[in-house]
Amino acid sequence: MSAGLIVAIVVVVIVVIALVAFGIPRARKAREKRQLEQRRGAVVERHREVAEDRQARAELAEREAARQRAEADSQRAEADMHEARARVHERGLADDELRDADDPDEVVSRRETFAERERPGDEPAEEPDEDRGGGAPIDPATRRPTQS
Numbered sequence: 001m002s003a004g005l006i007v008a009i010v011v012v013v014i015v016v017i018a019l020v021a022f023g024i025p026r027a028r029k030a031r032e033k034r035q036l037e038q039r040r041g042a043v044v045e046r047h048r049e050v051a052e053d054r055q056a057r058a059e060l061a062e063r064e065a066a067r068q069r070a071e072a073d074s075q076r077a078e079a080d081m082h083e084a085r086a087r088v089h090e091r092g093l094a095d096d097e098l099r100d101a102d103d104p105d106e107v108v109s110r111r112e113t114f115a116e117r118e119r120p121g122d123e124p125a126e127e128p129d130e131d132r133g134g135g136a137p138i139d140p141a142t143r144r145p146t147q148s
Contacts, residue, residue: 082108 085108088094101107139146 085094089098089107097107097110137146138144
């Protein structure tokens with residue numbers, strides 16, 4: 001073999017070794033980069049799934065809270081109604097209810113107020129005239145003449 005052929009073979013081997021030496025790390029880096037992008041995509045997708053799940057739970061909790069607020073408002077209105085009826089009974093303005101009932105719980109559990117009831121044969125209640133208070137307008141809440 002001639003020296004030129006040996007040199008050519010050595011040069012080809014060195015080039016192949018150099019290509020392999022530089023090519024393998026580049027291929028490894030490219031593979032790692034693809035794997036990292038895949039992992040990143042999977043993590044992003046999982047975070048979004050968790051976010052959607054938590055968003056749905058938050059909306060459910062908000063609806064439940066709104067329902068509970070409505071229930072609390074209803075209970076508060078019931079309490080206010082019973083307090084108002086207690087004041088009416090305390091003043092003796094609803095004694096007719098007491099005469100009709102044998103049990104105090106029956107009076108308390110009625111949903112209608114004494115003003116809403118009509119007795120058989122009774123005329124519907126008329127609105128108070130403004131003339132009763134000496135010409136002063138009547139306060140609808142207290143049904144008394146207002147002080148001007």
